[in-house]
Amino acid sequence: MTGDVDLESAPYWAALVEHRLVLQRCGSCSRHRFPPMPSCPWCGTTDTDVVEARGQGTVYSWVTVRRPFGDAWAGEVPYVIAAVELDEGCRVFARVDVDADDVAAGLRLDARYVDHDGWSELRFAPSAP
Amino acid sequence: MKAAITGVGSTAFSKESGRSVLSLAREACRAAIDDAGATADDVDGIVSFSVMHDSVPCQAVATALALPELRFAIDADLGGQAPCHLVGLAAMAIETGRARNVLVFRAMNGRSGPRVGTMQFAGMGAQYRYPIGYDAYLMYCAMWARRFLIETGQGVDDLAAVAIAQRAYAERNERAAKRRPLTLRDYLAEPLVVDPFRASDCTVEVDGACALLVTSAEQARDAPHPPAVVASAAYRAGPRSGLDIGDHLLWDDYTRNYTSLLRDELFGRAGVGPDDVQVAEIYDCFSSTVLIGLEGLGICERGTSGGFVRSGATRLDGRLPTNTHGGLLGEGYLHGMNTVTEAALQVQGRAGARQAPRHDVAVVT
Numbered sequence: 039m040t041g042d043v044d045l046e047s048a049p050y051w052a053a054l055v056e057h058r059l060v061l062q063r064c065g066s067c068s069r070h071r072f073p074p075m076p077s078c079p080w081c082g083t084t085d086t087d088v089v090e091a092r093g094q095g096t097v098y099s100w101v102t103v104r105r106p107f108g109d110a111w112a113g114e115v116p117y118v119i120a121a122v123e124l125d126e127g128c129r130v131f132a133r134v135d136v137d138a139d140d141v142a143a144g145l146r147l148d149a150r151y152v153d154h155d156g157w158s159e160l161r162f163a164p165s166a167p
Numbered sequence: 168m169k170a171a172i173t174g175v176g177s178t179a180f181s182k183e184s185g186r187s188v189l190s191l192a193r194e195a196c197r198a199a200i201d202d203a204g205a206t207a208d209d210v211d212g213i214v215s216f217s218v219m220h221d222s223v224p225c226q227a228v229a230t231a232l233a234l235p236e237l238r239f240a241i242d243a244d245l246g247g248q249a250p251c252h253l254v255g256l257a258a259m260a261i262e263t264g265r266a267r268n269v270l271v272f273r274a275m276n277g278r279s280g281p282r283v284g285t286m287q288f289a290g291m292g293a294q295y296r297y298p299i300g301y302d303a304y305l306m307y308c309a310m311w312a313r314r315f316l317i318e319t320g321q322g323v324d325d326l327a328a329v330a331i332a333q334r335a336y337a338e339r340n341e342r343a344a345k346r347r348p349l350t351l352r353d354y355l356a357e358p359l360v361v362d363p364f365r366a367s368d369c370t371v372e373v374d375g376a377c378a379l380l381v382t383s384a385e386q387a388r389d390a391p392h393p394p395a396v397v398a399s400a401a402y403r404a405g406p407r408s409g410l411d412i413g414d415h416l417l418w419d420d421y422t423r424n425y426t427s428l429l430r431d432e433l434f435g436r437a438g439v440g441p442d443d444v445q446v447a448e449i450y451d452c453f454s455s456t457v458l459i460g461l462e463g464l465g466i467c468e469r470g471t472s473g474g475f476v477r478s479g480a481t482r483l484d485g486r487l488p489t490n491t492h493g494g495l496l497g498e499g500y501l502h503g504m505n506t507v508t509e510a511a512l513q514v515q516g517r518a519g520a521r522q523a524p525r526h527d528v529a530v531v532t
Contacts, residue, residue, distance in 0.1 A: 042291075042293055042294035042297075043294060044291060044294070046291070047291075047294060071417075072416060073291070073292060073295055073410060073414075073416055075291075075410065079406075079407045079417055080407075098314065098421075099310050099311070099313045099314035099317075099421055100310070100313060101306050101309040101310050101313065101361050101362060101363075102359070102361070102362035103300060103306065103361050103362075104358065104359050104360060104361065104362060105358070105360045105361070107285055107300075107302060107303045108302075110300075111300050114300060116362075117300060119299065119300065119301045119306065119310075121310055121314075121415075121416075121421075128416075128417075129416050129417075130295070130416070131295055131296060131299065131301050131416065132299060133299050133300070138362065143314070143317050154298075157298070159298065159299060161299075
């Protein structure tokens with residue numbers, strides 16, 4: 039990381055370093071979108087705003103990785119990756135700090151940020167009840 | 168004028184071929200030409216696909232086969248949708264007179280060389296997956312599978328049923344990579360790899376090559392084997408299909424895939440319905456895609472595919488023999504090219520110990 043960062047995604051990654059989650063919002067149909075891209079995948083409009091997201095969402099689906107794929111993950115398993123439906127209406131993939139037995143579709147999540155060497159990760163944890 | 172598949176060819180499948188991909192491709196293509204009763208001079212088209220340059224270009228195969236010329240060639244950078252799509256394009260080239268005989272092949276040292284399942288795909292969507300450890304194809308399909316099982320009220324037993332039914336076919340298939348019988352107890356004893364998948368839910372990667380020859384129905388009349396007529400082909404990428412081969416952030420509904428989108432066009436053009444299908448070969452990089460495919464194609468009502476498989480309906484003596492080579496789960500991952508060659512063999516009535524009793528209409532994805 040973070041060699042794959044491109045001109046579209048740079049503002050997203052830069053915001054994460056500041057522990058902020060930003061999304062693109064279509065200037066025409068007002069839909070939020072992720073990943074960042076030059077135009078709206080619903081209406082095709084290029085007019086785009088970058089807005090701050092609340093950092094809350096729900097689990098749409100998830101996997102629990104129990105066997106590591108590569109040495110880097112040997113100390114991490116088991117870990118949960120979820121497709122998180124943000125309250126703004128678009129999805130992100132993220133690690134969820136939760137016991138695998140406690141995940142369910144619809145589980146409410148709050149964003150947290152984990153700093154790594156040279157980049158910051160968007161992660162989630164279950165919302166406080 | 169319809170096109171037809173008249174011959175198929177393949178190499179052995181192995182863990183380590185010790186050969187170049189070009190050598191594998193040449194052998195499978197040569198075998199398909201011979202099987203069709205054709206000669207190299209008849210072939211004027213080759214189409215193939217690869218992922219991250221793991222294969223050889225069509226021009227190299229044309230050179231190795233000493234073809235006089237190519238009038239039609241496609242080197243597609245695609246995944247498992249490619250075999251059927253390329254057969255459809257080959258048929259279109261033949262139907263429009265752009266080519267007379269087109270080879271379709273896939274060749275790969277898919278086990279000893281670059282392995283598709285864990286390949287780091289270059290792509291704009293990759294930057295959001297790899298850094299967080301979401302970096303293998305089985306993780307993506309597991310993500311789809313989980314939501315599919317939840318929404319359709321199905322579960323682990325339904326995934327298991329697919330793996331078990333297909334293993335029974337693999338036992339009858341001499342070249343299958345996994346031939347040891349599989350029971351539900353065996354399945355449940357396997358550790359979860361990426362929950363909800365166990366090893367038996369996943370394809371087994373192999374080295375090898377598969378090819379087939381597409382020709383005109385008119386020429387097919389002179390071929391040594393009965394033709395497998397391409398009655399219809401359809402391709403579909405739905406809305407917001409993402410930025411690269413592994414991206415599924417914008418796909419609305421993980422419980423439905425391309426099969427539900429192309430079903431009406433596919434069956435409509437052929438003039439048949441899902442109930443008319445007698446053999447099904449459904450792309451199965453993972454067990455879950457068989458269930459999603461059976462429902463997407465309209466063969467099963469939503470939420471009933473697991474029960475369909477558990478009832479024995481997909482076995483050789485069942486209502487709809489399915490993935491009769493053992494599928495990619497049992498025979499091996501020739502990236503779906505072996506799924507299409509199996510469909511051709513079934514329609515031609517040449518599938519030997521795993522031949523379906525009724526085989527006039529097959530669907531393959």
